[in-house]
Amino acid sequence: MRFDKPIQEGVMRSAYLWNTVSGLLMAFQSVIVVIVISHVCDATAAGVFTLAYAHANLFLTIGKWGERAYQASDTTGEYSFAEYGVSRIATSLLMLALGAALLALNAASVGYSPDKTAVIFLMLLFKLVDCVEDVYHGEYQREGRLDVAGKVLTARLLTTVALYVAAIIILRDQLPALALATAYTTLFAVCECIWARLRHKLPQPGQGFLPGKVGRLLLACFALALVTSLQYYLTNAPKYAIDARLDDLHQAYYGYLAMPTFVVSMLSSFIYNPNLTPLGLSWARHDVRAFSSTIRRIIALIVAITIACDVAAAILGIPILSALYAADLSPYVVELVVLVTGGGFLAVAMLLTSVMAIMRRQNSLIVGNVIAAALAALLCPVATELFGITGAAWSYLATMVLLVISFLVPYSHELSRARESSAEESQLPKPLARD
Template structure:
């Protein structure tokens, strides 16, 4: 295997699906295991820990994946990307510690949150390797490794929690062993594409961090926006309600991740079409992918309305049947969120980072106050409404930004000809 090997699109698509399935399913599975073995209260702690870890992960990734994958002219070397990821992963852990201290959690809850953040840091570490594979049109390699590593983490977590019946010990051992495993499986494949070195060139690192800052800030604000309902529940309601909301929210989160099946392998192609001003192909692919997200979500929502809460109640051994309406609201919000995730990556590919940051900044302010109000007034239904409001608003703004830039690109191309 090397970076010049021609791989069929079916193979790339298949392994991207497998990898994304394992990645999306891991959070679903881990929460189920904790709920069944440790109970709803401990699951509530794990849920908020996972939400915080997802927020901290945006620091570890720094929004670089979309930029790296679409770096067609290799403006930055892999060594620079790798070094930057070492810096951002360290920053992620420091930020996690500061967040935990400032939040004033109990000692047990603080330690659990810290080690869940370490588990998610593995996602940041492997992401830079997978960005290299995607840059070389080898998402099949990234998909295989993503599936293998997530399967290992789920298996490891299950075995440890069954043996010790202790969430804290489980998170501690899983985090440490997952980091080692991630490095061991990714390095051999990476050496088939490039040498693994660190580059401490200050100017290159500075330039890379500046180029990706808006993407980082946007992705951070994105997770902050989507977590504001959870944070409001954590502040105004009991841990058990955090568990209920997280179980209800999980399928909408999965819709978001599953949407990556369609667009992630094609992101580099979109960048090529934009760079070569092949606008018909670019627009056709955008419309096709958005339509696919809507099509998939429609059937998920339809089926989930009739059997969703019953299935989730059975899986998690927690009765959430009274929250059917909240469940549907979250699924609709998940559809918009999947669209936002797609448009975010498209805007990153065409280098419109500043527009992304402006949109997220505006919605973040609104979401903070809206979530607190809705949760205090309507409880879990209010949290669901706040999520739908934020995701639909972001989708509308991002779509408007993309359409504006497409029209602008076409006019420039027409005038130059």
């Protein structure tokens, strides 16, 4: 089955709208929950939530296996939905196994309390729903209905966050509140998939799966899984360093300051996520000019968003965050701007990851990620121990800058090769028209 039909303009507009709304909810759900925990419980509980959320999202990248961009841009139908689905079952089980194993190791070595361990494990289950749901939304996007994915994701996130917050306020304990929210969001995800099938015939019936092709798909996306996992490790390396070197209170303070960095990434994703399938079509048609022009525009918009967020962070960030979290963050103005700037570099890195997947050159990103991860593993613990939150912030920015530079090199190389190939094709003699 091919998925190369042009997307209707009205559907594209709706996709942009609902992708933006759901992205905002995704970006702010943890912010909202941390605010409530900080006021209803305390800063230490907020620090536990921050670590749990980082841990779960790290292993979510393994669960997703980097397949979303690959699936959305698979306009030739190289792999069926069944093959994407079976591969996601395998990677979801891997996500749970590795996440639980690292949790057990950290709990034993660092000395987590039973409540802290339970919160981190439950958060892993909570994010598992995102992992399974994503393969359905990737198929909706491939079939030109990202708007449907955006609508159901908006509904799930909105109602889940509302329930989660209400449970924290009523129960005054994040552990049972998280258990309730996890059960609810799981049920909602099941119902939304049934609704999309009945209402929109999504996903369309297709061929079954071949075990050999599932294996090839997992192998094809292995580089993406490794790259996205390392990227998420890079974003959270300071948190792991704080967990090992400082305490939950410092973890909470760093989490408060780091929250806006994900806003930059999410705002940027609103721009490039709806463009994945159109970019895939441009690349498949060898329209290098349109392909590169779209990417340049997206990068320019990310730069503009980052600068605007930097200015807002410098002027309004600390007063707003201090009020929201009931904490004195006034000593950390520079650190906040540094972290937000790092979020802009992360957004560019995420864009280039998707772009290289569309170009089917994702393997070329591995070296840059490994180098940046090695730098983070060496720099973050030392900088955090010596300079506290300040050291954590600057080490984050340094690794993000290195990551983007390491991605731009293979991207520029592949783009140059594509231009040369396109120029050679244009110079070939065209066949004479027959009378």
